Amino acid sequence: MSRNSPASVQRRKSHLTPGRILVYAILIFLVVIWITPTLGLLVSSFRPAEDVRSTGWWTVFTQQSEARFTLDNYRYALGLPVQGQVVNPRYKTVGLQNAILNSLAVAIPSTVIPILIAAIAAYGFAWIRFPGRRWLFILIVGLMSVPLQVSLIPILRDYIKIGLNGTYLGVWLAHTGFGLPLAVYLLYNYISTIPRDIFESAFIDGASHFTIFTRLILPLSTPALASFATFQFLWTWNDLLVALVFLSADSSTQVLTQRLLGLMGSFGQDWHLLTAGAFISMILPLTVFFLLQRYFVRGLTAGSVKE
Amino acid sequence: MRNGTEPSLRRSRRLPMSSPLTKGSLLALATVFSVWVLGRTFLFLRDATLPQWFLALAAIVWGVGGSMLLFTLLANFVEQFPPRWRRGLVPLVFVGPAAAIVVIYLALPALRTLIQSFYDAKGENFVGLANYVYAFTSQEMLVSFRNNFLFWLLFGTGFSVILGLIVAVLADRTHPVFERIVKAVIFMPMAISMVGASVIWKFVYEYRPAGVNQIGLLNAVLTALGGEPRAWLLTPFWNNLFLVAIFIWLQTGFAMVVFSAAIKAVPEELLEAGRIDGANEVQVFLHITLPNIRGSVLTVTTTIILVALKIFDIVQSMTGGNYGTQVIANVQYTQMFRLFNYGRAAAVAMVLLAVVLPIMIYNLRDFSKRTEAF
Numbered sequence: 154m155s156r157n158s159p160a161s162v163q164r165r166k167s168h169l170t171p172g173r174i175l176v177y178a179i180l181i182f183l184v185v186i187w188i189t190p191t192l193g194l195l196v197s198s199f200r201p202a203e204d205v206r207s208t209g210w211w212t213v214f215t216q217q218s219e220a221r222f223t224l225d226n227y228r229y230a231l232g233l234p235v236q237g238q239v240v241n242p243r244y245k246t247v248g249l250q251n252a253i254l255n256s257l258a259v260a261i262p263s264t265v266i267p268i269l270i271a272a273i274a275a276y277g278f279a280w281i282r283f284p285g286r287r288w289l290f291i292l293i294v295g296l297m298s299v300p301l302q303v304s305l306i307p308i309l310r311d312y313i314k315i316g317l318n319g320t321y322l323g324v325w326l327a328h329t330g331f332g333l334p335l336a337v338y339l340l341y342n343y344i345s346t347i348p349r350d351i352f353e354s355a356f357i358d359g360a361s362h363f364t365i366f367t368r369l370i371l372p373l374s375t376p377a378l379a380s381f382a383t384f385q386f387l388w389t390w391n392d393l394l395v396a397l398v399f400l401s402a403d404s405s406t407q408v409l410t411q412r413l414l415g416l417m418g419s420f421g422q423d424w425h426l427l428t429a430g431a432f433i434s435m436i437l438p439l440t441v442f443f444l445l446q447r448y449f450v451r452g453l454t455a456g457s458v459k460e
Numbered sequence: 461m462r463n464g465t466e467p468s469l470r471r472s473r474r475l476p477m478s479s480p481l482t483k484g485s486l487l488a489l490a491t492v493f494s495v496w497v498l499g500r501t502f503l504f505l506r507d508a509t510l511p512q513w514f515l516a517l518a519a520i521v522w523g524v525g526g527s528m529l530l531f532t533l534l535a536n537f538v539e540q541f542p543p544r545w546r547r548g549l550v551p552l553v554f555v556g557p558a559a560a561i562v563v564i565y566l567a568l569p570a571l572r573t574l575i576q577s578f579y580d581a582k583g584e585n586f587v588g589l590a591n592y593v594y595a596f597t598s599q600e601m602l603v604s605f606r607n608n609f610l611f612w613l614l615f616g617t618g619f620s621v622i623l624g625l626i627v628a629v630l631a632d633r634t635h636p637v638f639e640r641i642v643k644a645v646i647f648m649p650m651a652i653s654m655v656g657a658s659v660i661w662k663f664v665y666e667y668r669p670a671g672v673n674q675i676g677l678l679n680a681v682l683t684a685l686g687g688e689p690r691a692w693l694l695t696p697f698w699n700n701l702f703l704v705a706i707f708i709w710l711q712t713g714f715a716m717v718v719f720s721a722a723i724k725a726v727p728e729e730l731l732e733a734g735r736i737d738g739a740n741e742v743q744v745f746l747h748i749t750l751p752n753i754r755g756s757v758l759t760v761t762t763t764i765i766l767v768a769l770k771i772f773d774i775v776q777s778m779t780g781g782n783y784g785t786q787v788i789a790n791v792q793y794t795q796m797f798r799l800f801n802y803g804r805a806a807a808v809a810m811v812l813l814a815v816v817l818p819i820m821i822y823n824l825r826d827f828s829k830r831t832e833a834f
C-alpha cells in the first residue's frame with residue numbers, strides 16, 4: 154500500500170495535478186467575480202464626472218492614453234473647495250461631512266451601550282443565582298430573531314409622544330434594544346466559561362459583584378467584547394432601516410446610508426458623487442473589519458462549530 | 461463585604477462617614493442628581509444649535525459616560541443594603557436593565573403591533589381582519605411572497621450556502637497564502653452596507669440604449685459579445701435574480717468563514733481513513749466532511765434565511781420595490797412611512813413575524829435544550 158505512505162500524502166499536497174489546477178482556476182474565477190464590481194467603483198470614484206457618465210470604468214485600462222484621474226469627486230463629497238471650476242450650486246448640499254459625523258455619533262454609543270449592558274447582564278446570568286434566571290435568559294435570547302419591523306410602529310409613536318423622535322438617544326436605545334439579545338448570548342457564552350476559582354478567591358476577600366465584574370470579568374472578556382463590538386459597529390454603521398425610521402425627520406441628522414440612498418434616488422445622474430460617497434462610507438467599516446477580523450470570525454463561529 | 465456583624469480592624473478605623481447608611485444615602489442622592497443632570501444635558505443637546513462635530517462628540521460622551529456612571533452608582537448603592545436585601549437587589553441591578561430594554565423594545569412592541577393590526581390606518585377604529593385580508597390578497601403582497609420565498613429565500617440562501625461551502629472546501633486544499641487571500645476577498649463584502657453594495661452593483665447593471673457607450677459592466681460584456689443591451693433591473697420577474705445576486709455577493713463570505721472553521725475542525729485521520737478505503741475526494745466530502753459539519757450548515761442556513769426573509773435595503777435602494785421586485789419588509793416600510801397606514805403596516809409586520817416563526821421556534825427549542833443545565 155505505497156499509495157498511503159506519508160510520502161504520497163506529501164506528494165498530493167505539493168504536485169500540480171489537473172484536479173489541483175481546476176481548484177485554483179475555480180477560486181481565481183470566483184475571486185475575479187467578487188472583486189471586479191468593487192474595483193469598478195473604486196476606479197470610477199477617481200474619474201472626472203463627464204468620463205463617469207460617458208464611458209465605462211474599464212476604459213482606463215483599455216485606453217490608457219485617454220484615462221484621466223481626479224480627486225474632485227472626493228472634494229465635492231467632503232464639501233472641500235474645488236479649484237478652478239464653477240461649482241454646481243446643487244453640489245454644495247451634497248457634502249457628506251455632516252453625515253460622517255452623524256454616522257459616528259450613531260454608531261459608537263450604539264455599540265458601547267449595548268456591550269456594557271449586555272456584559273453586566275451576562276455576568277448576572279452566569280454568576281449570580283436568582284429565581285427565574287433561566288426563563289429570563291431564554292426570553293432575552295429568544296427575541297434574537299424577532300424582525301425589528303414588529304417594533305417600529307409602537308416605538309415610533311412613543312418617541313413622537315415623548316420627544317425622542319429624531320434624536321440620537323432614541324436611535325441608540327433602539328439599536329441597543331435590537332442588538333441586546335445577540336450581545337447577551339455571545340457574552341454569556343464567553344463569561345460563563347471563565348473558571349470559577351478565579352473569582353472564588355476574590356469573593357473570599359470580600360469583593361462585591363461590582364468589583365469582580367469591573368476588575369476581573371471585563372478585562373478577561375476582552376476577546377468576546379471585541380467580537381460583539383465588531384458585529385454591532387458594522388451593523389449600526391451600515392444600518393439603513395432604523396436610521397430612516399427614527400432619524401428621517403431632519404436632514405441635518407441623517408447618516409451616511411440615508412444620504413447615499415438620497416444620492417441614488419434624486420441625483421441619478423451625479424454618479425461621480427455617489428462613487429466617492431460610497432467609498433467614504435466603506436473606509437471605516439472595512440478598516441474595523443480587517444483590524445478586528447480575528448475577533449469577528451470568532452464571534453461568527455462561536456457556538457456553531459462545536460455542535 | 462459589609463456584614464456589620466464581624467467588625468474587623470480595618471473597618472473600625474474608618475470614619476463614621478463610611479457607614480452603609482450614610483454611604484447609601486449619598487449614593488442614592490448622587491444617582492438622582494446624575495439622572496437629573498443627564499436629563500438636562502439631553503434636553504440641551506437636543507435643542508442646541510452648535511457645530512455638528514461638537515454635538516456629535518458631546519452626544520457620544522453623554523451616552524457612553526452616562527450609562528457607565530449610572531451603573532457604577534446603582535451597583536455601589538445596592539451594596540450598602542444588608543445581605544438579605546442585597547441578594548434580591550443585586551440581580552436586579554445586573555440583569556434588570558437588559559431585561560427592561562428587551563421587553564420595552566421587542567416583547568411589548570410585538571404585542572402592541574399585534575393589537576394595532578386589527579385597527580385602521582390611524583389606529584382609532586377596530587377593523588377586524590381587514591388589514592390581514594390586504595396582507596394576504598393584495599397584489600403587492602402576493603408579489604412579495606413570491607419574491608421573498610422563491611428568489612430571496614430559495615435562490616439567495618441556496619446559492620450563498622452552496623458557494624460558501626464550495627469556496628471553503630476548495631480553499632482548504634490550496635496554499636495557505638492563497639487561501640488567505642481568497643477568503644479575504646470573498647469575506648470583504650460583509651463589511652459593506654447593503655446600500656453601499658447597491659451603489660457598487662448599479663455600475664454593473666447600468667443600462668444605456670443600444671448604440672451608445674455602455675457604462676455598465678454587464679451590458680458592456682454583452683454588447684462586446686454581440687448581444688443587445690438589456691435593462692436588467694426593469695425586466696419584471698428576472699430582475700429579482702439580479703437583486704438576489706447582490707445578496708449572494710454579500711452573504712457568501714459569512715457562510716464560507718463558518719464552514720471553513722468547521723472543516724478545519726474535522727479530524728484529519730477521519731479523512732485519511734476514508735481515502736485509504738478507496739473513497740475519492742468527492743466521496744470523502746459527501747460522506748465524511750459534510751456529516752461532520754452538519755451543525756454549522758444548519759446554523760448558517762437558518763441565519764441567512766432570516767436575513768433573506770427580512771430583506772429591505774437592497775430592494776429599497778435598487779428599485780424601491782417597483783417593476784415586480786417588491787418584498788414584505790419594503791411593503792411594511794411603505795405602508796408605515798410613505799402612506800402612514802399604521803394598521804396595514806402592523807399587519808404586514810405580523811406576517812413578517814409569522815414567516816420567521818418556524819426558525820424562531822427551532823432556535824428556541826435548540827436553545828432551551830442547551831440551557832437545561834442552567
